[in-house]
Amino acid sequence: MKRKFLVLALALSTGFSFWNAPVFAQKKSAKATKTANDVIPVDPDVKIGKLSNGLTYYIRKNTEPKNRAVLYLAIKAGSLMETDAQQGLAHFTEHMSFNGTKDFPKNELINYLQKAGVKFGADLNAYTAFDQTVYQLPIPTDSVELFKNGFKILANWAGMVSMEGSEIDAERGVIIEEDRQRGKNAQSRMQKQLLPVVLHNSRYAERIPIGKIDILQNFKHEEIRNFYKDWYRPNLQAVIAVGDFDPAAVEKMIKDNFSGLKNPAKPKPRIEYTLPDNKEPLVKEVVDKEFPFHVVMASFRHHTTTTTTNEDIRRNLVEGMVSSMMKTRIYELKQSGQAPFLEGMFSYGAYQGGIVRNQDALSVAAVSKTPGELEKAFRGIMAEVERMAKFGFTANELNVIKKNLDAGNEKGFREKDKTSSDAYVQSYLNNFLTGTAIPSATYSYQLMKKLIQDISLEEVNNAAKQMAKQENVLVIVQAPEKSKDELPTAATLLNVLKTAGEGVKPYEDKTINKPLLAKKPTPGKVVKEEQVESIGLTKLTLSNGVTVYLKPTDFKNDQIIFNSFAPGGTSLIDDKDLLARSYTGNIPSNGIGEFDNTQLGKLLAGNTASVSSYIGNLYQGFSGSTSPQDLETALQLVYARATEPRKDEKIFKKDMEDFKVQLAASGVSPASVYQDTIQSVWSSYSERERKPTEKEVDDISLDQSFEFYKDRFSDASGQTFVFVGNFDVEKIKPLLEMYLGGLPSTNRHENYIDRNIMPLQGKVERIVKKGIEDKAQVQLIFHGTYENTPENNVQIGALSDILEFKVLERLREKESGVYSPNVGASYSKLPHPYYSLTISFSCATANVDKLINAALDEVEKIKKNGATEEDVEKFKAESRRSLEVSLRQNGFWLNYLVSKFRDHDDPTSVLTTEKRLATVTTGSIKKAADFFLSGKNFFKAVLVPEKIEK
Structure with a gap:
């Protein structure tokens, strides 16, 4: 009953974006000229300095969370700096930093921090990428000694790692197992074949951070020691400290701990690598016996430069608008049941997640049910790109996205004094690694507000045309091995790129201009109020039997979140009816009343309220989040989801087609078969928990599922709501009485049925x-x-x-x-x-x-x-x-x-x-x-x- 019949996310997750490097996607055209008076000023609340040895530091006082700091050590060195004999040793060096340093031999570092409450893996961690290695240390500041030692730890990583031979040898197996745990599957096998094409035979393709197994097993100790000496040097390092502390004291700690670090007498030059252009399109087909889907992807790669000016942010904002509007169009097309693909994707941003500097790309992907339909699916997704390039967007589409952006900008600014230290650290890390600007919250807010207002439809449509330019074209097909002989040829796919725009017409904007609720409900009343003063909790009992718990907080300025539950859920469905009603949990994805989800999104443009309903095994209820000013809309959505669910035959048909594909795919993946086996034992092979067969999918009934959904929310008397966030209890009572007190109630006094589903015993x-x-x-x-x-x-x-x-x-x-x-x-x-x-x-x-x-x-x-x-x-x-x-x-x-x-x-x-x-x-x-x-x-x-x- 927990199954969802929505999207083939797995298919698209196995695409050609291999890493999620922490690089801002704020880029601009390389051809643009930057002027001094357009350069974004640095946030005055961050102290940026440099020691005489070249080490850079960033310091900012921030009290979210209180009595905590986040410390980072960043090094502008990664796998690109390795020699042929050192492949994998940048990452290996990162591991060795936790296996013994001058002041913390062997495992003393981890033991020391664990005793202080810092959890290895969850808090204390590090990563290695192509051109960077980053260590992170969240640490308490209410212990002076512990906080001081945090900087000693970073300094030990920066220049005092022991590199004992016995520890190096012991770590070889761990890294080989890391490669095994994260890879050794269809996706990793296909990626290895794709790398020379995706990274175009560049230095990147030759220096994957995990390295080569034979080198990891056999390299001489001096190779990793040499890498550490060559590249862990202060003129390539930065210390970032953000948290609840005295900035002057922190600056002194940085100087005391890092000033003694020295650069090599003859430092190796740090070469900046990039990808060469490909004038001719690159096409690559990859198949695997364990890959379950038929996917075609295309990207058009463009040159960019780092964000340092207002104009850069403007262009980035326009590109973000285009991406959002295209994603909405594709979602709408899928929901209409007319899409020629099972799943489609559109994005514009940093190529391969930003692993290669100054490269953006328009990327699209389509999934088909069969190999024979792959060409049609590809043509369908490319037709949407061509529609965008030829005709642009409508004024209403732009108005919707502007409202949403403006609401997000306002929300972010209201939370400026509640920003987490992690967010600041990431911003400063990007500044050190790439030079990305770090404006203040006020500057960003004012600039965004102005840009959102100033950007015209003509500007957006011109940008969309530029984004769709077919430069540095790459087309990839991924499919099951058994489909190899039925896949479209490279010539066929390239012809799609040339001809997909033939006959396309402008997009038709389907907006319903009606209120969410035709009329307001008849309000109920608070009939009882109680307090749990020790935890700041108020309990309200409403006249229709709904219970509401309220906990006001000041943790966020602009957040209210809530959840509810009532006993019953799918446990009330008899075994014989379970299959037919198994679509019940997906009814909320159909929309509300006359509004499908796309139309609902347009109706709520600029509103922060988000509400979903759910039906689980034992309970049904609601969950949501909102800004305080949009709480009434959130409560209206609760009422609408309870009383006006939407039944959509087109969406149901598409979901069933998707589900059949997913069922067929689940038998191909080893991990999926393994988890199905575990689930079977864990439920004692219960009929209620097993997957249906592809044939049984035809027995799932939209009508029965819809009726069961309506029944579950026809009686709110058992609902218990919990609200937490920034609100005044007395001020929101009338809204609670109106929308929660107005929910239908029949006082059935239901409970769930214990179906006695237990694991196999013994x-x-x-x-x-x-x-x-x-x-x-x-x-x-x-x-x-x-x-x-x-x-x-x-x-x-x-x-x-x-x-x-x-x-x-x-x-x-x-x-x-x-x-x-x-x-x-x-x-x-x-x-x-x-x-x-x-x-x-x-x-x-x-x-x-x-x-x-x-x-x-x-x-x-x-x-x-x-x-x-x-x-x-x-x-x-x-x-x-x-x-x-x-x-x-x-x-x-x-x-x-x-x-x-x-x-x-x-x-x-x-x-x-x-x-x-x-x-x-x-x-x-x-x-x-x-x-x-x-x-x-x-x-x-x-x-x-x-x-x-x-």
């Missing part, structure tokens, strides 16, 4: 043999019933985190057999209390048994000995630090309160978290391990290849 093992790569996946799941209480839940959470410390140390550090093993606990109270604790990892096929035994050995050790005092200290520190931040977030409070009220638990239990943390001891972990890891119910699921291809 010891269960499933070995799935699927795939051709040397890659195995393992899940070891301990599970069972238990007493769901806050006290027990903190113990299983502690056990999970501490076991992860042990599994990570054993499987990664000692065995060098995995990259990122995970241990996670989940628990629920309804419809019956149940827990699971899962150890999961990927590895080489030959190492499966050895690593499973090693993981279970750690389980036995923790059952026998409990946890160490150090492990308990780490868990408590991470929990406290995480909670400190969470308590200042609207999203945390919404999710927390909804779960408490849904489970009939005490909403004030968060106030006694410290008391429960105090009960976590070495002994309590041993006791928890004896219970939760007893193995009475144990599920081992392993995915191994059918046959490994050489």
